[in-house]
């Protein structure tokens with residue numbers, strides 16, 4: 001399995017604080033029944049989703065990420081000026097450029113940070129965590145802020161029932177630092193397979209199909225997904241990535257206190273948990289309330305798991321993800 005090398009010499013790196021933000025507006029399955037030909041029964045039985053949050057028209061991805069970042073910094077008890085690096089994982093940036101990370105930097109007042117966006121679709125949060133991990137481990141920076149923020153409602157085709165019922169908006173953030181006496185991030189596995197990029201994409205608006213009246217009327221600016229194909233790959237790839245990440249950390253599934261899988265479909269989550277042998281009680285789920293928030297799903301999930309006491313000091317946390325590209329990742333942390 002392609003992956004980053006095992007950790008070399010360097011400092012251990014911990015996620016010292018998390019934060020998340022969900023927009024106030026709730027879109028229920030009953031609301032969707034009025035928009036497309038679907039039913040609460042179909043959505044719940046096929047996906048596990050009951051409701052999702054939708055940003056207000058004036059709210060952009062950076063607004064969601066900003067609030068999550070403020071909460072993470074408050075939790076860490078550090079000032080914005082102490083942040084030296086901001087990475088934003090997103091497929092729904094406010095605009096092509098400047099980066100959403102620069103917009104958040106300015107709004108936060110994190111004037112000592114260098115900033116960039118990172119795109120690995122749903123896997124973006126774990127990719128960004130691993131990049132930040134390496135910068136902090138090497139001593140290049142002391143404090144990194146990783147944000148995963150998505151306004152999926154801005155790229156969903158609201159006439160396509162096979163995708164519009166699945167996604168939601170939200171943001172999560174994490175502060176990374178080295179903390180003496182803590183092991184923190186123990187292992188990561190990252191991978192990609194671009195040969196399957198056509199199965200999940202947003203084809204329009206970029207240099208391949210720049211925006212024209214034709215591309216817009218052809219609907220190229222909305223998300224396209226071959227759901228059944230993605231489903232098959234997601235289960236197998238996430239299971240093997242999780243197994244490999246645990247092996248590299250010298251651990252087994254029995255050591256895992258909390259697994260946070262990507263929240264794309266309750267059936268995928270159950271299949272992975274079953275394959276790995278993770279008991280339901282140790283598997284974090286928020287898909288019923290949030291839907292699939294792409295990169296933000298794991299970031300919000302980690303924060304919610306910490307705040308609700310599902311993760312305690314010294315617990316082994318396993319996060320695993322799969323998304324467009326295809327891309328995937330798994331990360332093991334001693335909390």
Ligand SMILES: CC(C)(COP(=O)(O)OP(=O)(O)OC[C@H]1O[C@@H](n2cnc3c(N)ncnc32)[C@H](O)[C@@H]1OP(=O)(O)O)[C@@H](O)C(=O)NCCC(=O)NCCS
Nearest residue numbers: 038039042122161162165227228230231234264265322323
């Ligand atoms: C998208 C997904 C929920 C669809 O579930 P599925 O069981 O595969 O359903 P199918 O696509 O095979 O469709 C089955 C039927 O339901 C219909 N259907 C699709 N969406 C529907 C909806 N919202 N309401 C009612 N019926 C719907 C289809 O038209 C199809 O009807 P047909 O049999 O008459 O053609 C599922 O494939 C999935 O979760 N895929 C993976 C998504 C994922 O992992 N993404 C990760 C990266 S973001």
